[in-house]
Amino acid sequence: MNFKLIKTALRNISRNMRRSVLSAVAIGVASMSIVIMFSFITGMKDDMSNNLKTFYTGEVRIRNARFEEFERYNPMHLTVDWNAAKKVLQENEAVRSFVPRTTFPSSLYIEGTNFGAIGVGADFAMEREFQDFDSILKAGRVPAAGKNEMLMGVVLARDLDLGIGDRVTVLATTAARGSNAVTLEIVGLAAFPVGSLNSKYFWLPHDVVQYFLRMDGGVQEVLVTLKEGVNASDAAASIESALYTETSMEHDVRVWTDISTTYGFLKVAQMIYNIMAGLFFILGSSVIINTTMMVIFERMREIGTLSAMGMKGREITRMFFLEGLFISAVGSAIGVCIGILITVYLGRIGIDFTDAMSGMDFEISSILYPRLNIGTTVFVYVYSLTIASIATLIPSRKASKIEPVEALRYI
Amino acid sequence: MIRKIRILSTLLLVLLLPSALFALTGEDIVRKADEMQTFDTAVSSGELRIKDRFGLKVSTFNAWSRGADESLIEFTSIAERGQKILRTEEELYLFYPDAEELIRMQGSALRQGMLGSDISYEDMTGGKDRLSKYSIELQGDEAVQGRDCYVVFMTANTRTVPYQKQKIWIDKKSFLVLKGEYYTKSGRLLKEMETLETREYAGREVAIRTRISDKMKKDSETLMIIDELEIDVPIDEDKFSLEELSW
Numbered sequence: 001m002n003f004k005l006i007k008t009a010l011r012n013i014s015r016n017m018r019r020s021v022l023s024a025v026a027i028g029v030a031s032m033s034i035v036i037m038f039s040f041i042t043g044m045k046d047d048m049s050n051n052l053k054t055f056y057t058g059e060v061r062i063r064n065a066r067f068e069e070f071e072r073y074n075p076m077h078l079t080v081d082w083n084a085a086k087k088v089l090q091e092n093e094a095v096r097s098f099v100p101r102t103t104f105p106s107s108l109y110i111e112g113t114n115f116g117a118i119g120v121g122a123d124f125a126m127e128r129e130f131q132d133f134d135s136i137l138k139a140g141r142v143p144a145a146g147k148n149e150m151l152m153g154v155v156l157a158r159d160l161d162l163g164i165g166d167r168v169t170v171l172a173t174t175a176a177r178g179s180n181a182v183t184l185e186i187v188g189l190a191a192f193p194v195g196s197l198n199s200k201y202f203w204l205p206h207d208v209v210q211y212f213l214r215m216d217g218g219v220q221e222v223l224v225t226l227k228e229g230v231n232a233s234d235a236a237a238s239i240e241s242a243l244y245t246e247t248s249m250e251h252d253v254r255v256w257t258d259i260s261t262t263y264g265f266l267k268v269a270q271m272i273y274n275i276m277a278g279l280f281f282i283l284g285s286s287v288i289i290n291t292t293m294m295v296i297f298e299r300m301r302e303i304g305t306l307s308a309m310g311m312k313g314r315e316i317t318r319m320f321f322l323e324g325l326f327i328s329a330v331g332s333a334i335g336v337c338i339g340i341l342i343t344v345y346l347g348r349i350g351i352d353f354t355d356a357m358s359g360m361d362f363e364i365s366s367i368l369y370p371r372l373n374i375g376t377t378v379f380v381y382v383y384s385l386t387i388a389s390i391a392t393l394i395p396s397r398k399a400s401k402i403e404p405v406e407a408l409r410y411i
Numbered sequence: 412m413i414r415k416i417r418i419l420s421t422l423l424l425v426l427l428l429p430s431a432l433f434a435l436t437g438e439d440i441v442r443k444a445d446e447m448q449t450f451d452t453a454v455s456s457g458e459l460r461i462k463d464r465f466g467l468k469v470s471t472f473n474a475w476s477r478g479a480d481e482s483l484i485e486f487t488s489i490a491e492r493g494q495k496i497l498r499t500e501e502e503l504y505l506f507y508p509d510a511e512e513l514i515r516m517q518g519s520a521l522r523q524g525m526l527g528s529d530i531s532y533e534d535m536t537g538g539k540d541r542l543s544k545y546s547i548e549l550q551g552d553e554a555v556q557g558r559d560c561y562v563v564f565m566t567a568n569t570r571t572v573p574y575q576k577q578k579i580w581i582d583k584k585s586f587l588v589l590k591g592e593y594y595t596k597s598g599r600l601l602k603e604m605e606t607l608e609t610r611e612y613a614g615r616e617v618a619i620r621t622r623i624s625d626k627m628k629k630d631s632e633t634l635m636i637i638d639e640l641e642i643d644v645p646i647d648e649d650k651f652s653l654e655e656l657s658w
Contacts (some may be wrong), residue, residue, distance in 0.1 A: 070464070073464070077465065109512070109514050112515055148509075169512055169514065176468065177527040178470065178490055179505075180494070181510035181514060183510050212509065214490050
């Protein structure tokens with residue numbers, strides 16, 4: 001490439017600094033917004049995947065094959081044989097850890113009134129592999145195995161005006177399709193990252209739930225985490241096959257990404273964000289096209305002189321393209337850098353959506369931490385540079401086609 | 412001639428008067444049916460055979476009752492052993508062995524099926540004092556299971572009853588309700604009841620196999636079977652008290 005052309009392009013940029021800065025700012029704002037947007041959605045996806053795997057599905061979830069079909073009828077009797085599942089999972093080399101869970105709708109009977117809540121039966125010793133209860137404990141301790149004790153979400157406790165040491169009678173439908181009630185003492189209050197876990201859930205020991213809900217050795221589901229590098233679909237298939245051999249019963253063994261509809265929504269959201277990013281660039285590009293076209297009209301005399309002096313149309317196009325490219329490079333770089341700084345800052349302090357998300361039943365934490373993805377950030381820079389540069393081609397080509405005589409008429 | 416007509420008229424009047432005087436109204440029939448099914452005291456044992464989309468479940472129970480308003484049911488089957496339901500004149504309470512307090516059923520909780528059956532807790536409270544809560548219309552006669560029955564249609568005049576409309580078939584001889592259909596105010600069928608087998612106790616016919624079907628549930632029906640029944644036997648005064656319930 002002609003070095004003189006580069007020099008001319010750079011000189012032209014500095015000749016009208018205000019115009020060049022305006023174009024660079026337009027590209028910079030678009031790049032910055034997209035970096036922040038992508039970081040936000042990456043943070044949201046990470047958060048959701050972590051919450052889903054920790055609290056709801058594991059990496060692989062095992063359920064009775066008929067459970068989902070009848071889920072709306074609360075089929076507590078459609079269980080997984082816990083001992084068989086334990087044996088199969090202990091023998092499977094892909095499995096890192098697993099926990100039994102039994103989630104059941106219930107009524108908390110308090111001073112003559114029933115309040116709806118969701119109970120979760122969990123083995124707190126095994127749960128240590130899954131979640132750090134100690135870090136989310138706001139007061140008290142986790143329930144002890146075999147004791148009629150519960151750990152309650154802080155918002156639920158606040159709403160019901162309950163605290164450590166209070167005793168609550170829980171009513172629920174049993175696996176025998178009857179009803180039962182048990183009185184539990186609140187021994188701990190936990191602040192879960194997910195809003196609904198705080199406002200609707202209480203946790204009690206696995207063995208207490210087994211007795212209370214007449215589970216007869218069954219659990220509603222088993223959540224599994226896998227070793228690093230293991231293919232989750234293959235692991236799920238091998239667990240399903242081993243369970244069938246062990247119990248002669250079909251099981252619903254699924255990878256977590258195939259379970260949650262919210263995660264599916266997030267994938268759609270990411271697609272929408274990509275489209276929005278494109279629109280941002282089109283907006284930014286339109287500013288570049290506009291300013292470049294203005295430049296061409298302003299610099300008609302110069303174009304005419306250059307053409308009259310023998311500069312070819314292709315060289316004129318290239319010169320204007322280079323101007324656009326340099327402005328885009330600087331604008332995108334500054335925009336991406338500001339975007340990175342804002343993301344790093346927000347990634348540290350988090351964005352609090354507690355009020356906005358109150359009452360929403362999503363598996364997303366109420367405080368979100370945007371997370372920078374290097375690959376995506378580099379892509380945003382290259383993408384914005386390419387789009388903005390290509391956008392200059394339209395007016396540049398127009399400039400190259402102007403005849404010297406026509407250009408000199410503007411003098 | 413005129414004299415003959417007068418004599419004939421008098422004779423007809425004398426012949427027809429008793430039937431007109433003694434014809435039962437709808438209210439009379441319902442009152443009589445309630446009286447025939449109410450015992451000073453009764454002790455029974457039996458089972459609930461609950462069939463739903465998931466299969467058959469059997470729960471056994473012992474029951475005590477006094478008059479129309481007091482009853483106590485204690486479940487004896489393994490899954491529910493020790494659970495009790497106490498109905499007093501005003502309230503319905505549940506006792507669970509592992510719960511420290513008695514649960515008073517009220518509001519929407521009363522609409523739940525007892526042990527997942529087609530019999531709601533509300534059904535247990537709704538049978539009393541039907542005459543004051545319903546307008547009763549005798550719709551005619553119909554045969555049910557080959558037995559001649561009165562067909563009575565009842566429309567609630569209060570909102571505090573489980574069913575706004577009821578159509579019941581009452582056996583003319585025993586005044587036992589052989590069949591019942593229970594509707595919403597708009598006429599949607601909620602539940603059906605049918606007496607399948609009866610037995611005579613102390614000169615009164617009592618249903619010992621009754622089928623109840625909740626039409627809001629798919630493939631669901633409950634068979635209530637009374638295996639043993641003793642009538643007018645002494646029952647402790649405290650049997651229907653809250654203190655006794657907790658024991």
